[in-house]
Amino acid sequence: xxYNVVPLAKLIEQFERMPGIGRKSAQRIAFYVLNMTxxxxxxxxxxxxxxxEKIHQCKCCCNLTENELCSVxxxxxxxxxxxxxxxxxxDVLAIERTxxxxxxxxxxxxxxxxxxxxxxxxxxxxxxxxxxxxxxxNEVIMATNPTVEGEATAMYISRLLKPMGVKVTRLAYGVPVxxxxxxxxxxxxxxxIEGRQLL
Amino acid sequence: xxYNVVPLAKLIEQFERMPGIGRKSAQRIAFYVLNMTxxxxxxxxxxxxxxxEKIHQCKCCCNLTENELCSVxxxxxxxxxxxxxxxxxxDVLAIERTxxxxxxxxxxxxxxxxxxxxxxxxxxxxxxxxxxxxxxxNEVIMATNPTVEGEATAMYISRLLKPMGVKVTRLAYGVPVxxxxxxxxxxxxxxxIEGRQLL
Numbered sequence: 268x269x270y271n272v273v274p275l276a277k278l279i280e281q282f283e284r285m286p287g288i289g290r291k292s293a294q295r296i297a298f299y300v301l302n303m304t305x306x307x308x309x310x311x312x313x314x315x316x317x318x319x320e321k322i323h324q325c326k327c328c329c330n331l332t333e334n335e336l337c338s339v340x341x342x343x344x345x346x347x348x349x350x351x352x353x354x355x356x357x358d359v360l361a362i363e364r365t366x367x368x369x370x371x372x373x374x375x376x377x378x379x380x381x382x383x384x385x386x387x388x389x390x391x392x393x394x395x396x397x398x399x400x401x402x403x404x405n406e407v408i409m410a411t412n413p414t415v416e417g418e419a420t421a422m423y424i425s426r427l428l429k430p431m432g433v434k435v436t437r438l439a440y441g442v443p444v445x446x447x448x449x450x451x452x453x454x455x456x457x458x459x460i461e462g463r464q465l466l
Numbered sequence: 467x468x469y470n471v472v473p474l475a476k477l478i479e480q481f482e483r484m485p486g487i488g489r490k491s492a493q494r495i496a497f498y499v500l501n502m503t504x505x506x507x508x509x510x511x512x513x514x515x516x517x518x519e520k521i522h523q524c525k526c527c528c529n530l531t532e533n534e535l536c537s538v539x540x541x542x543x544x545x546x547x548x549x550x551x552x553x554x555x556x557d558v559l560a561i562e563r564t565x566x567x568x569x570x571x572x573x574x575x576x577x578x579x580x581x582x583x584x585x586x587x588x589x590x591x592x593x594x595x596x597x598x599x600x601x602x603x604n605e606v607i608m609a610t611n612p613t614v615e616g617e618a619t620a621m622y623i624s625r626l627l628k629p630m631g632v633k634v635t636r637l638a639y640g641v642p643v644x645x646x647x648x649x650x651x652x653x654x655x656x657x658x659i660e661g662r663q664l665l
Contacts, residue, residue: 271537272521272530272531272532272536272537273532274513274516274517274520274521274532275517275521275530277513277516277517278513278514278516278517280513281509281510281513281514285495285498285499286494286495286498287491287494287495288491288495292486292487294556294559295485295486295556296484296485296486296487297517298554298555298556299484299485300484300514300517300518301517301518301521301530303518305518308514308515308518309515310480311480311514312511312514312515314473314476314477314479314480315477315480315499315507315510315511316507316508316511317473317476317477318473318474318476318477318496318499318500319499319500319502319504319507321473322471322473322474322500331471331474331500332471333471333472333473337471338470338471355497356497357493357494357497360493
């Protein structure tokens, strides 16, 4: 190409690496960033570096937080006897949005996936087991993703927890609310029939 | 929401403002940035601030560059007698990709749009007129967008240039290569018929 600006190319490359952003979007975002005022650009940089410096894992549930304990763990009104195990901090956000769950969380930061070289020791399973000793936990809800890896992780953890005398449950499978039965896949549908409930 | 991390929320907000990025994508990107190593995050910040500090307008054609003259204007092999007028630096990239055009450019940084409060004085039209005196320009190709604003801008500039004895041309209108005639809109099609050429 006859026209090439190195700092611009570098910026486009940075955005192109981000998830869900292709070449064209990266270009568009790079030009947007160039058109920012200097103070706006500084704000963007600060937000990135600040998030990197301040955010770390909660001492108790391994969720992301800027304090020692996350806002759920440090909230006295949350039910400490129930722990919901999720793969990702985003799953905590999703469950919090329901405003239905009053217990605490445990974030694994991934799922067991031998194909990608992720074993139990890369996850925060050790910290989860340690919580069983310290806290008065009655029930652990496995809310890992309904995928092969998520399933395997849930099975693995439940086998470790059951001998400790903890009740281990799993999120219900079934048809999503608002969906069309016609378009539901067979596995989901047969799980929904299996898990049918009295009306 | 029960769970809130201020630096993370700030970061998501920053990405949400970018063009083409909604709430969900912004969250995904923010978590991607959080998962970067410290040195990767520093690289990202550097790319942003470097682009901001180093990139400015070319003294001649107002395109973005890190030097005094952009790589097109400083290239002795480019034909300085032809100037292609575009709205945006991205349009230069698009035309350069054709590898067909050997002349120089002039970037207006917008189009006349009274609705958005953009008049001729906000664009780099003055600099374009100045080039007519200095350089030995024969032809100016108007390559503004085929929109109402782009058309109006092209007309406005051509009226200023013609009295100076410069040949002013406009990009051809017609059906895009590879498209389906059936789906072409009427205006495009009638322009294509109007501009038909001998085979």
